[in-house]
Amino acid sequence: MTRLSLVADRHPLASTDEQKRRLRTLPLVKSFDDAIGGTAFGPRLRATGVEVFQINVGRKCNQACHHCHVDAGPDRTEMMPDDVVDATLRVLEGSSIPTFDITGGAPELHERFEEMVERGARAGKQVMDRCNLTILRTQRYAHLPAFFAKHRVEVVSSLPYYDESGTDAQRGDGVFEKSIEAMRALNAVGYGVEGSGLVFTLVANPVGAFLPAPQKSMEADFKRQLKRKHGVEFTRLITITNMPISRYLEWLDRSGNTEPYMNRLVSAFNPATVAAVMCRNTISVGMDGRLFDCDFNQMLDLGVHAAAPQTIFDWDQRLLDQREIVVENHCYGCTAGQGSSCGGATA
Amino acid sequence: MSEHNHYYDPADLKKFGEVGKNAKELGEKFFSWYGSVFAEGALSEREKSLIALAVAHAVQCPYCIDAYSNDALEKGANLDQMTEAVHVAAAIKGGAALVHGVQMRNIVTKKTM
Numbered sequence: 001m002t003r004l005s006l007v008a009d010r011h012p013l014a015s016t017d018e019q020k021r022r023l024r025t026l027p028l029v030k031s032f033d034d035a036i037g038g039t040a041f042g043p044r045l046r047a048t049g050v051e052v053f054q055i056n057v058g059r060k061c062n063q064a065c066h067h068c069h070v071d072a073g074p075d076r077t078e079m080m081p082d083d084v085v086d087a088t089l090r091v092l093e094g095s096s097i098p099t100f101d102i103t104g105g106a107p108e109l110h111e112r113f114e115e116m117v118e119r120g121a122r123a124g125k126q127v128m129d130r131c132n133l134t135i136l137r138t139q140r141y142a143h144l145p146a147f148f149a150k151h152r153v154e155v156v157s158s159l160p161y162y163d164e165s166g167t168d169a170q171r172g173d174g175v176f177e178k179s180i181e182a183m184r185a186l187n188a189v190g191y192g193v194e195g196s197g198l199v200f201t202l203v204a205n206p207v208g209a210f211l212p213a214p215q216k217s218m219e220a221d222f223k224r225q226l227k228r229k230h231g232v233e234f235t236r237l238i239t240i241t242n243m244p245i246s247r248y249l250e251w252l253d254r255s256g257n258t259e260p261y262m263n264r265l266v267s268a269f270n271p272a273t274v275a276a277v278m279c280r281n282t283i284s285v286g287m288d289g290r291l292f293d294c295d296f297n298q299m300l301d302l303g304v305h306a307a308a309p310q311t312i313f314d315w316d317q318r319l320l321d322q323r324e325i326v327v328e329n330h331c332y333g334c335t336a337g338q339g340s341s342c343g344g345a346t347a
Numbered sequence: 348m349s350e351h352n353h354y355y356d357p358a359d360l361k362k363f364g365e366v367g368k369n370a371k372e373l374g375e376k377f378f379s380w381y382g383s384v385f386a387e388g389a390l391s392e393r394e395k396s397l398i399a400l401a402v403a404h405a406v407q408c409p410y411c412i413d414a415y416s417n418d419a420l421e422k423g424a425n426l427d428q429m430t431e432a433v434h435v436a437a438a439i440k441g442g443a444a445l446v447h448g449v450q451m452r453n454i455v456t457k458k459t460m
Contacts, residue, residue, distance in 0.1 A: 166425065206420070213423025217391065221423060337421075 005064065005073040006247060013250045014071065016301040022249065023329045026262050032331045039271040045280070045325040047293075050317060052282040053092055053125075054101035054342070055080070056295055057110040059287075063132050065158075065171045067205070067248040069299050072105040079105075084289040085112050087312045093123045095317060101282075101342065103130040103295060108141050121151040128154045133182035134175055142185070149189040154199040157182075160207050162225040170207045183232040192233040200233075203344075205240045209257035211268060211337045212239035215345040238344025241265075243296050243333040265332035273339025276346035279325045285312055293325050295342070296333070302326050360410045393422040400429060401436040 058079035167176035190196035219237035339346030367374015403411030
């Protein structure tokens with residue numbers, strides 16, 4: 001049976017207010033705000049600039065992963081409208097921000113996805129596509145590996161584990177097998193192949209309520225196992241900690257893991273991770289053009305600080321470069337253990 | 348035994364650090380050594396975690412089983428590997444019992460015609 005989004009299920013946690021209430025009322029020994037206050041980055045965490053321009057183009061996805069922080073799925077239809085796409089690409093093209101990071105849902109399902117990639121690449125940006133892999137096995141999108149290679153796009157794809165049971169438990173039945181097929185298609189055009197310069201990054205996040213294993217050792221395991229058992233290659237692996245929001249929060253609640261998991265994140269708070277957390281050098285653009293410190297804040301409807309411009313339509317990078325970051329208790333997810341960000345471990 | 352009246356309380360695991368109470372210097376030495384034991388060395392952190400998990404089962408310590416089930420997951424081990432580790436512990440425990448049968452056999456051989 002296809003899993004429904006929290007929205008389609010009319011689940012209370014489909015409401016961002018309910019998610020925030022849940023996270024704010026957990027009996028933690030210390031709020032994240034206080035934890036940051038006790039570090040060299042306190043009392044308020046601030047941005048260091050904008051080096052990554054990340055846009056979330058919509059909620060529609062061909063998968064419905066159990067842990068999805070976007071609550072994306074085949075039943076969602078919301079996509080970034082044309083006026084926001086136009087404004088977003090104008091800002092990107094007029095800026096010196098080096099990295100253009102496209103995410104979703106499945107971003108490839110946006111009607112103007114290829115135009116976004118082409119214009120980003122033409123503007124000299126390093127374009128990243130957060131691709132779920134299985135989309136590449138559908139007839140309509142089978143041409144994308146070659147398209148990505150042409151524009152030197154970095155393909156960033158989730159694969160929580162190097163075997164079928166771990167992957168399918170989190171991402172749905174049959175996803176592992178299709179992901180391997182998609183990896184073969186990417187390898188065939190040079191992705192992950194040494195010397196090609198085409199970067200294929202895998203993202204591994206825990207299949208459950210625990211912290212990711214050390215990134216380097218996981219990368220070595222994945223490389224060995226995927227090559228040996230399936231003959232596929234990738235460039236690098238990054239680990240990401242599951243963020244206690246949206247569908248993952250719903251699973252934590254349902255499995256009785258919410259408090260133990262949050263306590264684990266709090267107990268593993270590592271000040272050494274803070275310097276490189278993604279919110280400090282990223283701006284996240286929402287479907288409606290609103291600006292956020294990261295994709296997680298976007299999903300909790302926590303816009304950028306009031307002193308910074310609020311939407312893509314009133315972009316002012318000088319103000320965004322030095323903005324105060326909006327933090328809540330979910331931010332423990334990025335600062336636990338080895339740290340976690342869209343670029344992987346930070347410590 | 349009721350749920351609230353038993354020898355082993357999962358919440359007590361968090362009190363592990365208190366074993367140094369009344370013996371501060373010994374406690375500090377223990378935890379310093381303990382930390383070094385589990386650091387990456389000739390064996391990886393994951394291998395050490397799986398050994399710890401196996402030993403936890405052999406000594407039947409519920410605190411240790413809790414701690415090292417979680418730790419092994421966070422070191423990237425999967426349930427297949429963890430289950431095999433428990434079987435290693437069981438094999439050694441079982442083998443240890445069985446090999447004592449030699450002693451039993453020696454005694455019986457000596458005592459009987």
